[in-house]
Amino acid sequence: MLGMNIGIDLGTTSVIAYVEGKGIVLSEPSVVAYRNDNGKVIAMGKAACKMIGRDPDSITVVRPMKDGVVSDFTVAEQMLRFYIKKICGNKIFKPNIIVSMPGTVTNLERRTILDVITASGAGRACLLEEPLAAAIGSGIEISQPSGVMIIDMGGGTTDIAVITMGTMAVANSVKVAGNLLNDSIVRYLRRERDIIVGELTAEEIKKKVGCAYLRQEEVVMVAKGKDYFTGMPIDFEITSTETYLAMREYINQILEAVQGVFEKTPPELVSDILQEGIVLTGGTALLYGMDKVISELTGVDVRIADDPLNCVANGIGKVLGDLFFLSENGYLFKSRQDISFVEEDKREDF
Numbered sequence: 469m470l471g472m473n474i475g476i477d478l479g480t481t482s483v484i485a486y487v488e489g490k491g492i493v494l495s496e497p498s499v500v501a502y503r504n505d506n507g508k509v510i511a512m513g514k515a516a517c518k519m520i521g522r523d524p525d526s527i528t529v530v531r532p533m534k535d536g537v538v539s540d541f542t543v544a545e546q547m548l549r550f551y552i553k554k555i556c557g558n559k560i561f562k563p564n565i566i567v568s569m570p571g572t573v574t575n576l577e578r579r580t581i582l583d584v585i586t587a588s589g590a591g592r593a594c595l596l597e598e599p600l601a602a603a604i605g606s607g608i609e610i611s612q613p614s615g616v617m618i619i620d621m622g623g624g625t626t627d628i629a630v631i632t633m634g635t636m637a638v639a640n641s642v643k644v645a646g647n648l649l650n651d652s653i654v655r656y657l658r659r660e661r662d663i664i665v666g667e668l669t670a671e672e673i674k675k676k677v678g679c680a681y682l683r684q685e686e687v688v689m690v691a692k693g694k695d696y697f698t699g700m701p702i703d704f705e706i707t708s709t710e711t712y713l714a715m716r717e718y719i720n721q722i723l724e725a726v727q728g729v730f731e732k733t734p735p736e737l738v739s740d741i742l743q744e745g746i747v748l749t750g751g752t753a754l755l756y757g758m759d760k761v762i763s764e765l766t767g768v769d770v771r772i773a774d775d776p777l778n779c780v781a782n783g784i785g786k787v788l789g790d791l792f793f794l795s796e797n798g799y800l801f802k803s804r805q806d807i808s809f810v811e812e813d814k815r816e817d818f
């Protein structure tokens with residue numbers, strides 16, 4: 469195939485691009501800022517991320533991906549077009565792009581992701597399930613017949629999958645991950661402490677003192693917020709235990725989803741998992757104690773993959789160099805024409 473081969477982890481929180489032969493060439497928050505009057509994009513990625521919670525009425529800051537799927541087509545297209553152009557420069561041939569998607573997406577969501585990629589400048593596009601990519605990126609030999617469990621915990625979704633012989637035997641995807649954990653800290657502070665904080669502060673608190681499992685020695689940090697009643701700026705202390713209480717409900721929802729996958733997994737594969745352990749990938753895998761709560765629930769060893777934030781992109785990268793794997797497993801590159809055909813095809817389903 470002519471044109472560069474590019475792998476993109478189009479995440480709810482960040483976009484990571486991998487170019488065949490080069491490795492990861494781009495890692496930017498999936499955030500776009502545009503002017504309301506003329507719709508013109510004024511910032512993207514890191515620059516737009518700094519504007520979250522600070523945007524005046526004339527500017528809107530959005531995340532075009534929500535829960536792992538496209539929530540704002542036009543903005544997602546503009547964002548991808550910008551990044552693809554940045555990567556490809558003035559190359560004549562359009563690139564072939566493989567993009568990851570959550571393990572359980574509807575046909576319509578699948579088509580929308582494909583559509584957005586080809587509209588953004590890809591010659592041909594192909595989709596790969598995030599848990600498979602995460603497993604490959606974390607170094608698991610996925611074609612082996614014994615089963616492994618991978619839990620990819622990102623910003624919008626937690627994808628749980630049991631993988632054997634190169635495919636997902638059982639999978640579940642829940643819309644509970646890092647973003648909702650941030651929200652839960654914002655709501656806790658408002659409810660219990662009458663303090664208002666923004667999303668970025670909540671995220672900083674989560675990363676510094678947050679925990680999914682009560683820490684033996686409590687840690688404390690000082691953060692900045694606003695007093696709910698006076699509206700005045702304040703410095704306040706927040707403890708790890710408070711973050712635990714704030715996030716507990718969502719952590720439990722993730723644990724229930726893991727349990728649900730175990731319930732659906734055939735016994736032979738369960739015994740494989742018991743032997744092989746569970747691998748965690750994605751940014752939320754780094755939350756203190758996440759591995760421990762999952763291990764306590766399941767009784768299985770849990771390890772956090774090396775470089776968990778880049779596992780999906782690295783996994784797609786490995787597949788880019790092995791297009792034979794894709795064709796052997798039924799993953800096909802599609803052009804714009806092929807996708808419009810899919811659209812007509814799908815209409816009969818409704």
Ligand SMILES: Nc1ncnc2c1ncn2[C@@H]1O[C@H](COP(=O)(O)OP(=O)(O)OP(=O)(O)O)[C@@H](O)[C@H]1O
Nearest residue numbers: 479480481482622623624625646750751752754755
């Ligand atoms: N050290 C850390 N502790 C806790 N959470 C973290 C840490 N580092 C990153 N995160 C969280 O990880 C999330 C981002 O992870 P990741 O980049 O894997 O998501 P994504 O791939 O963009 O999202 P998705 O896969 O859901 O579409 C954010 O919610 C971020 O707050």
Ligand SMILES: [Mg+2]
Nearest residue numbers: 479622750780
């Ligand atoms: Mg992800």
